[in-house]
Amino acid sequence: MIDAVRYLVDNGIKWRAMPADFPPWPRVYAFFARWRDAGLVTELHERLREAVRTQFYV
Secondary structure (H helix, E strand, C coil), X not given: CHHHHHHHHHHCCCHXXXXXXXXXXXXXXXXXXXXXXXXXXXXXXXXXXXXXXXXXXX
16 A cells, blocks of 8 residues: 555556556555544654654764
8 A cells, every 4th residue: 555655646646547556546545544644644754754864964
């Protein structure tokens, strides 16, 4: 599921344009919506940002 969301963000496509290699878009979106509502998307973003800052400013 994470790979599907990353593909969507990286390529700037619409949910309905997900390639057939991934699960159906409604399922991927449902996972993403749950993660977003639980605050996991924000937490992941903050952890990645901190890792990048640590890597470049140490």
